[in-house]
Amino acid sequence: MSRSEDIRAAALELFTRRGYETTTMSDIGDAVGMRGPSLYKHVASKQDLLAGIMLGTMRNLLALHRAAIATAEDPVARLRRATEAHVRFHARHRMEAFVGNREIRSLSEPHRTDVLALRAEYETGFRDLIAAGVTAGAFRVPSVRLASYAILDLGMGVAAWYREDGELDEDTLVWYYGDLALRLAGADPAP
Structure with a gap:
């Protein structure tokens, strides 16, 4: 290092x-x-350290999201892959997730605006996936925005409780949360 x-x-x-x-x-x-x-x-400063951590975290999440959905066309597969990447990141980077959620209030401008813009872009990525699935008839939700928030909250919650030596291994956790995301989006259950 x-x-x-x-x-x-x-x-x-x-x-x-x-x-x-x-x-x-x-x-x-x-x-x-x-x-x-x-x-x-x-x-240069403690503020620059915080901004670097938070901006880096959001850029990593966006890159993982783009990579996850790039390999699929089907709305169901795309949402599952995006959710799995989201959950896996939060399981592996708990401190970044914790600081990113708790310390947004501590960022000064222009860092706060920059981080909030990246967060909005990330949420929009999930919202667009769900909206595309609704348009294709794969998802049924009363609110695309609410479904995207719920799915994002699932992953962020993982950072608070998940431990490698816990009840579920990471791959099982990721698969299970992918299923939960599809249910939240109103996908037809798998046969």
Whole structure:
């Protein structure tokens, strides 16, 4: 890992455990064995660290979403693959998900607007998948927007409780949540 990656990892862990507001640059420096002046050679500010974590998380989610749906045309398969990618990311990147959800309030402009725009784009991707499925007759929902929010909440909730050594392995969890997403979208149950 590079020094910048070490600093990012330490900041992420501290923001998760202590919160952004109570974490200081000195805390981050201590976590990586650096004093303030040396730390500032790698990062401009605590705010830049938070923004980098949150923007990186959203960009990763968008890239995974695009890759997941690129290999299918069928609306049911596309929604399943998008949901599986969403859930898998949240199972593997719990700290990023936690910080991304809790610390949006701590972002200053223009970072807050940038992160919110990426979040809106991500949600729109799910909404568009569901709307396409409704148009194709594969899904039946009273509200496309509500269905997309419910599916996104499923994945985000995984970050709060999932553990690798828990009751379900990651692949089983991902498959099960894919089924739940299809039910939320009103897909016909599999035979």
